[in-house]
Amino acid sequence: MVAAEPIAFGVNGRQVTVRSAGARRLSRVLRDDLGLTGTKVGCDAGDCGACTVLLNGEPVCSCLMAVGQVSGCEITTVEGLAKRSPLLGRLQRSFLSHGAAQCGACTPGMLVAATALLEKNSSPGETEVMDAIGGVLCRCTGYRKIIRAIVQAASGPVADRSSDVSPRVPPDVSPEAGQAVGARLVRLDGQKKVDGTEIFGADETPAGALGVRAIRSPHQRARFLFGDLEQFVAEQPGVMLVLTAKDVPGVDCYGVIPRFADQPVFAHAEARFRGEAVAAVVGETDALESLDLAAFPVRWEELPPLKTMDDALASEAPRIHGHREGNVLVRGRVVCGDVDQAIAESEIVTEGEYETGFVEHAYIEPEAGFARRVGDTIEIQACTQSPYMDRDDVAKILGIAPEKVRIIPTAVGGGFGSKLDLSVQPFIALAAWKLGRPVRMVYSRTESMVSTTKRHPARMRLRAGATREGRLTALDFAADFNTGAYSSWGPTVAFRVPVHASGPYRVPHYRALTRAVHTNTVPAGAFRGFGVPQTAIAQEQLYDDLADKVGMDRLEFRILNSLDNHTPTVTGQVLGEGVGIRACLEALRPGWQVARAETAEFNSATTGPMRRGVGVAGMWYGCGNTSLPNPSTVRIGLQRNGRIALHQGAVDIGQGSNTIVAQICADALGAPIAQFDLVSGDTAITPDCGKTSASRQTLVTGKAAQMAGSQLRSRILQLAGVCGCAALEFLDGIVTVADDGKRKTLALSELPLDANGYVITSEATFDPPTSPLDENGQGIPYAVFGFGAHMAEIEVDVELGTVRVLKVTAAHDVGRAINPTLIEGQIEGGVAQGIVMSLMEEFFPGKGENLHDYLIPSAGDVPPIESILIEDASSIGPFGAKGIGEQAVIPTAPAILNAIHDAVGVRIRKIPATPDRVRAAILVKAGGARG
Numbered sequence: 068m069v070a071a072e073p074i075a076f077g078v079n080g081r082q083v084t085v086r087s088a089g090a091r092r093l094s095r096v097l098r099d100d101l102g103l104t105g106t107k108v109g110c111d112a113g114d115c116g117a118c119t120v121l122l123n124g125e126p127v128c129s130c131l132m133a134v135g136q137v138s139g140c141e142i143t144t145v146e147g148l149a150k151r152s153p154l155l156g157r158l159q160r161s162f163l164s165h166g167a168a169q170c171g172a173c174t175p176g177m178l179v180a181a182t183a184l185l186e187k188n189s190s191p192g193e194t195e196v197m198d199a200i201g202g203v204l205c206r207c208t209g210y211r212k213i214i215r216a217i218v219q220a221a222s223g224p225v226a227d228r229s230s231d232v233s234p235r236v237p238p239d240v241s242p243e244a245g246q247a248v249g250a251r252l253v254r255l256d257g258q259k260k261v262d263g264t265e266i267f268g269a270d271e272t273p274a275g276a277l278g279v280r281a282i283r284s285p286h287q288r289a290r291f292l293f294g295d296l297e298q299f300v301a302e303q304p305g306v307m308l309v310l311t312a313k314d315v316p317g318v319d320c321y322g323v324i325p326r327f328a329d330q331p332v333f334a335h336a337e338a339r340f341r342g343e344a345v346a347a348v349v350g351e352t353d354a355l356e357s358l359d360l361a362a363f364p365v366r367w368e369e370l371p372p373l374k375t376m377d378d379a380l381a382s383e384a385p386r387i388h389g390h391r392e393g394n395v396l397v398r399g400r401v402v403c404g405d406v407d408q409a410i411a412e413s414e415i416v417t418e419g420e421y422e423t424g425f426v427e428h429a430y431i432e433p434e435a436g437f438a439r440r441v442g443d444t445i446e447i448q449a450c451t452q453s454p455y456m457d458r459d460d461v462a463k464i465l466g467i468a469p470e471k472v473r474i475i476p477t478a479v480g481g482g483f484g485s486k487l488d489l490s491v492q493p494f495i496a497l498a499a500w501k502l503g504r505p506v507r508m509v510y511s512r513t514e515s516m517v518s519t520t521k522r523h524p525a526r527m528r529l530r531a532g533a534t535r536e537g538r539l540t541a542l543d544f545a546a547d548f549n550t551g552a553y554s555s556w557g558p559t560v561a562f563r564v565p566v567h568a569s570g571p572y573r574v575p576h577y578r579a580l581t582r583a584v585h586t587n588t589v590p591a592g593a594f595r596g597f598g599v600p601q602t603a604i605a606q607e608q609l610y611d612d613l614a615d616k617v618g619m620d621r622l623e624f625r626i627l628n629s630l631d632n633h634t635p636t637v638t639g640q641v642l643g644e645g646v647g648i649r650a651c652l653e654a655l656r657p658g659w660q661v662a663r664a665e666t667a668e669f670n671s672a673t674t675g676p677m678r679r680g681v682g683v684a685g686m687w688y689g690c691g692n693t694s695l696p697n698p699s700t701v702r703i704g705l706q707r708n709g710r711i712a713l714h715q716g717a718v719d720i721g722q723g724s725n726t727i728v729a730q731i732c733a734d735a736l737g738a739p740i741a742q743f744d745l746v747s748g749d750t751a752i753t754p755d756c757g758k759t760s761a762s763r764q765t766l767v768t769g770k771a772a773q774m775a776g777s778q779l780r781s782r783i784l785q786l787a788g789v790c791g792c793a794a795l796e797f798l799d800g801i802v803t804v805a806d807d808g809k810r811k812t813l814a815l816s817e818l819p820l821d822a823n824g825y826v827i828t829s830e831a832t833f834d835p836p837t838s839p840l841d842e843n844g845q846g847i848p849y850a851v852f853g854f855g856a857h858m859a860e861i862e863v864d865v866e867l868g869t870v871r872v873l874k875v876t877a878a879h880d881v882g883r884a885i886n887p888t889l890i891e892g893q894i895e896g897g898v899a900q901g902i903v904m905s906l907m908e909e910f911f912p913g914k915g916e917n918l919h920d921y922l923i924p925s926a927g928d929v930p931p932i933e934s935i936l937i938e939d940a941s942s943i944g945p946f947g948a949k950g951i952g953e954q955a956v957i958p959t960a961p962a963i964l965n966a967i968h969d970a971v972g973v974r975i976r977k978i979p980a981t982p983d984r985v986r987a988a989i990l991v992k993a994g995g996a997r998g
């Protein structure tokens with residue numbers, strides 16, 4: 068071990084001396100020794116920029132700096148920015164006002180990089196800002212709001228709309244009672260994100276905590292045999308325990324959908340994918356860091372893996388799970404009419420095949436958390452999107468009652484679906500349960516990428532028919548989704564896709580068949596859209612081909628065929644209201660016509676290699692679970708001091724549910740939002756609001772919050788003996804009720820407290836009304852759908868095959884825009900993910916499992932995005948609102964792929980449309996033209 072030495076340097080204006088080996092990473096010293104956890108670690112490799120700090124005023128990646136190098140230097144972290152100059156306080160406020168911080172994991176690095184720029188250039192333009200933050204990655208925002216926030220912070224004063232760091236709602240950001248819904252309210256949990264005090268999964272370490280390192284399979288499929296584990300423990304200083312499947316006291320089988328649960332904490336005798344855990348070493352953190360994993364006593368016998376869906380579906384293929392015939396996890400089906408006959412009789416017919424690959428979520432925060440045993444209870448504090456599901460699975464694994472497991476979600480540094488599944492939780496829970504000491508685990512970037520779920524690769528075949536007038540007559544869709552070694556969300560994808568594969572259009576004759584297929588690859592799970600983005604890539608390109616064959620404008624073809632309030636969907640559902648797809652498409656029409664004309668002009672005038680194109684695509688997405696219950700319960704309590712405690716267990720993963728749910732509740736109650744105290748996710752103190760996925764929190768939890776707020780209002784009015792239209796005023800210790808010129812006062816201190824410790828508790832549960840689907844997939848899968856349409860303007864270099872997106876215009880029917888700033892943030896982030904899904908991102912298991920090789924977009928990769936909000940209200944949603952999280956990503960990729968076709972006349976069948984694929988398609992077309 069290298070000897071520690073005293074190293075002195077300045078941090079945020081004070082001198083510190085640390086005793087440390089000089090080679091330790093500065094990021095570690097800042098976080099672990101000095102408690103400055105505002106500096107985040109996303110990769111430990113200089114790729115993500117989350118750890119950016121100022122070194123003598125210059126931005127550096129602190130994970131790449133040895134602490135010995137900073138002796139005598141001055142370091143500024145996010146915690147020190149506001150002190151450094153008033154301009155920086157303004158920068159932080161600008162981030163809040165613009166909604167530039169979503170999950171907040173990148174925010175410290177962004178703010179530090181922006182500071183370095185503003186100190187040198189007090190009025191930078193967009194390009195200079197993009198250059199300055201180019202080394203800091205953000206997976207949530209699409210960068211546009213960050214860029215605007217920095218430019219505006221430099222160019223003028225930013226209203227101080229949020230200065231309170233307490234968990235209470237900052238009073239100076241609050242609109243009046245009844246005016247929260249629709250307000251561009253600064254996110255209520257925003258201040259902590261910009262001052263570095265937000266607690267993410269890796270940001271707390273209980274005293275005396277041990278660490279865990281998982282031993283993972285280096286092979287896609289392998290049998291394994293352990294050597295002498297006891298001897299290994301005895302010989303390794305600081306190692307306390309090795310956990311294997313034998314140490315699981317309960318049921319060693321978990322999964323997000325209990326009916327399909329199939330994943331063990333540790334593989335039993337055979338590992339089914341590269342990266343699967345077979346054991347975990349528990350011990351002192353320092354000892355684990357220096358542990359030579361090659362010394363771990365395990366012998367591998369590599370077996371031939373089923374690498375592809377073709378391998379897995381071959382008749383002689385071994386079964387990955389013995390009870391799943393043909394390696395098919397599950398099939399999905401929606402059928403209406405007679406598709407074969409309708410296509411045979413259609414005047415225009417077209418068909419196509421499309422393929423997409425794995426996509427990595429690449430959130431900036433790798434999975435992390437700690438567990439501790441408290442008597443006969445286990446407490447887990449970790450990043451998660453689904454605390455109640457975690458609770459139930461951990462209880463099953465430990466063999467204890469769910470009430471004996473407490474899940475305390477930290478802030479989540481991006482999830483996009485992957486943090487719905489368990490990651491560190493079983494390892495830390497087992498170790499803490501067994502040893503009675505707190506145990507912490509933080510995934511490395513590579514460990515995160517190797518072992519956590521991905522977007523399902525898809526292989527899709529389609530045929531569609533239309534009349535000569537352009538009316539869709541039929542769609543025949545079949546798709547296989549590679550769900551990897553374990554089920555995760557494979558059933559959800561297989562069931563959701565057939566409902567959505569028609570797109571938001573009237574298709575009278577329809578057949579959509581899907582399969583989720585097991586292979587020996589990393590499990591595929593939930594990723595923003597549950598298979599619908601892949602499906603839209605195929606179906607929206609096919610509809611463009613159909614429009615071309617009919618000879619119709621591609622946008623008008625969609626408008627002609629769009630669903631309305633009275634036409635049945637492919638499951639026979641008639642929505643009756645809130646079908647906003649036509650409005651979204653029509654909102655694009657003026658820009659479409661201009662862009663088409665400008666593109667044609669550019670292409671006819673150019674003599675160089677650039678060709679421009681414009682593409683459009685529509686989408687729909689059912690909010691919440693497919694034909695399954697997914698209730699949320701919200702509890703609010705009137706406190707003696709006149710404040711309202713809002714207990715809601717929806718996890719805010721950056722999308723803004725902490726703020727949106729409070730806005731809804733405030734207006735339902737008739738109280739200013741500043742009157743609320745937020746009590747967010749913790750299974751011990753908040754009711755179950757379900758998982759944060761499927762664009763359900765605004766709709767489902769928001770509705771429950773609206774109902775709870777209305778109920779509390781009724782109870783107060785009842786107590787005061789006045790009518791329902793009275794205005795409430797909440798003051799310290801009293802509530803006044805103004806009714807028809809008379810005022811009544813309720814003295815809260817004189818009223819008894821209920822079992823929850825409140826003067827009045829109101830609790831409401833909402834479960835969207837759906838019905839089961841029959842054997843042909845007919846029924847009501849979702850109570851509410853969101854709709855949208857995107858237009859992409861792009862430029863292709865025909866010599867290089869590169870594609871540059873010039874602009875995306877995104878129209879979304881959100882029912883009611885509860886908080887337009889947060890909705891725009893979701894749209895811009897979704898568009899950014901759609902752009903790279905279409906053009907650059909593909910994950911290959913076993914290759915590039917880091918952010919150096921797996922490229923996600925940086926600030927310069929995201930073009931201007933124009934958001935158009937359509938409000939076609941749903942009577943089911945709170946104040947008419949629908950979801951937006953998944954919707955935003957779906958139409959971008961097909962719009963871009965259609966634009967590529969528009970520009971150069973080629974269809975890219977295998978996505979992403981990387982330069983080599985685009986160039987190859989252009990060459991094939993040119994060859995065909997010559998031939």
Ligand code: FES
Pocket residue numbers: 107108109110111112113114115116117118119128129130131
């Ligand atoms: S943690 Fe330092 S660059 Fe990613």
Ligand code: FES
Pocket residue numbers: 167168169170171172173174204205206207208431480481721
């Ligand atoms: S807000 Fe940038 S990574 Fe989440």
